[in-house]
Amino acid sequence: MKPWLKIFLTGLALWAAAVIVTLWTDNINLIPTVVLLGSFLVPVTFVVWAFAQARTSEVTVELLFKAFLIGGILGVLGASILESYLRPSLVMYLGVGLIEEGVKLAALMLITRHLRVRTIRDGMVLGATVGFGFAAFESAGYAFTSMFTRDGLSIGQMVETEVLRGILAPVGHGLWTAIIGGALFAAGGRLAGKVILTYLGVSVLHALWDSMSGIAIAVTLVLTGQPWQFQLLRIGKVPGVTNSQVHLYTALEWGGLIVISLGALFWARSLSRSER
Known part of the structure; x- marks a missing residue:
């Protein structure tokens, strides 16, 4: 069995068990377990799959861990700060796309600045890892806040949010940042014209998705x-x-x-x- 499939099936079984026990016992102390397992399962699975696609020894497990954790956290923090200045309007979604793809690009450049060998495939792998890190932390936030309803805590609504975001995760942040990462490494890690055009194009896709x-x-x-x-x-x-x-x-x-x-x-x- 492929490592990524083994991780996915094991994590899915643990998440399902956590959901069942939480609903059965009404133990709210288990909610963080459900949130973290459900939010990180698909992103981590795809990072493991992406690792097998790397071309050079420059892409190590340590570097992937940094890209996922540091890139993801820096991404959501930076996006949160910058998006606080946005106001509801027709162009708000474009602003969100530009900000979130911009902070992920900046995080990717920061994490990979010391690499000596750069291939397009490695750039896509590392870009996807940063994107999936962003998606995991963002999904955890959405899952947590979706619990709070007028009628009290809703575990069912939280589970629905995690399932939907898990299904859509492979074609969201990870894919978009993989494209930017490939363009960045093709340009030798520099903000060349093609990288900027790629960033703008991906931001438009992001805006269309959100809107x-x-x-x-x-x-x-x-x-x-x-x-x-x-x-x-x-x-x-x-x-x-x-x-x-x-x-x-x-x-x-x-x-x-x-x-x-x-x-x-x-x-x-x-x-x-x-x-x-």
């Missing part, structure tokens, strides 16, 4: 909107979708996420093949 729910609502209203929904828009409120619109909205949102993911995967594959 897909709003885009899906807008398209749904254009196609099937009702007068009362447009009246809410005129006074600055975003209307919800009706029961008859929810299927169209869901198809548009998930269809958009799939298109963005396929585009990023094709980009990463083309970048990896360019080294050959």
Whole structure:
């Protein structure tokens, strides 16, 4: 059995056991265990898989650990500080994309500044590791806050959040930063023009991903909107979708996420093949 698969299956079994025991005993002391296991399982699994794709001995377990832990923490801290200056607007999602991809790029450059040999594949592996570190800590935060509802703590809502973010994790932060890492190493670790263009392109993908729910609502209203929904828009409120619109909205949102993911995967594959 592949090491990454063994880690995933073992971690999944432990996470499921932690969820069951928490629900069975109502022991809230187990909540951090559930949050950490669920948030880190998929990112750590993909880092182990990525390690097998490295090309040179420069990519060590120690370096991967630094990239995941330091890159992830610096990323979420930097993004949190910078995003506090953003205000709700049409360009807010683009600002989030530029900030989060920017801090991950800075963290990657900091961690890999002493490397002597740089290949595109190694850059993608280390970039993905920084991205998955960011995703793990970010998911832990979302899972924790999703517990708090008007009716008290909701373990079920926390589990749903972890499952959804775990499913989407492979085509999110890890993939985006892998693309930037490949471009960075292709340029010898310097902020060359192609690296900046790659950073901007990935930031746009990130912004589209984050705003897909709003885009899906807008398209749904254009196609099937009702007068009362447009009246809410005129006074600055975003209307919800009706029961008859929810299927169209869901198809548009998930269809958009799939298109963005396929585009990023094709980009990463083309970048990896360019080294050959």
